[in-house]
Amino acid sequence: MKASSNGVALIHHFEGCHLESYVIPGESWATIGWGHAIPLVQHPRTITLAQADAFFAEDLAKRETRLAQLVHVTLNQNQIDAALSFFLQCNPEGFRGFDVLASSQRRQVLASSCTAAPLGSRWTRRSHGRFGASS
Numbered sequence: 407m408k409a410s411s412n413g414v415a416l417i418h419h420f421e422g423c424h425l426e427s428y429v430i431p432g433e434s435w436a437t438i439g440w441g442h443a444i445p446l447v448q449h450p451r452t453i454t455l456a457q458a459d460a461f462f463a464e465d466l467a468k469r470e471t472r473l474a475q476l477v478h479v480t481l482n483q484n485q486i487d488a489a490l491s492f493f494l495q496c497n498p499e500g501f502r503g504f505d506v507l508a509s510s511q512r513r514q515v516l517a518s519s520c521t522a523a524p525l526g527s528r529w530t531r532r533s534h535g536r537f538g539a540s541s
Contacts, residue, residue, distance in 0.1 A: 407474045409466055413487025417441075417494060423458050427451045441465070441494055469493040 409417070418440060427438040427449045436449035439458030442465055444451065453461075469490050481489070 407477070407481065407486045407490075408470055409487055409490050410483050413483070413490060414466070416487065417491050418462075420491075421494070423455065425453055425455065425458060465494060466490065 421441045423440050424438055427436040427444060429436045429446065429449060434446060435443040436446055436451070438444055438451060438453055438461070440462040442458070442461035473486070473489055473493060477489070
């Protein structure tokens with residue numbers, strides 16, 4: 407499952423590119439480029455646009471691979487782009503244990519169609535950088 411050029415443009419539009427790193431209050435990492443997470447020990451840091459694009463390509467490829475592992479039904483391109491946009495907002499450490507589709511909604515997605523389980527309808531932030539369905 408690959409992002410389309412429209413999906414990449416949308417992510418870039420909403421994420422924005424920051425060539426100087428910044429820290430989100432309360433988080434254990436800094437952000438640079440098109441939303442790339444770096445350890446706090448590397449902050450402050452400045453990169454070029456080419457480096458930001460390379461980080462983005464690497465981050466997107468990881469999320470595309472993970473999405474393909476999680477979803478076993480056909481998604482249209484807009485659904486793929488939306489899921490990847492959401493996945494790119496996740497702390498890389500939390501993404502390892504990502505459970506966005508581990509709820510009853512995941513079972514619905516895996517068993518039938520995405521129309522029964524719209525992505526992103528009830529997501530809340532959990533501890534340790536993980537996201538999941540709210541109760």
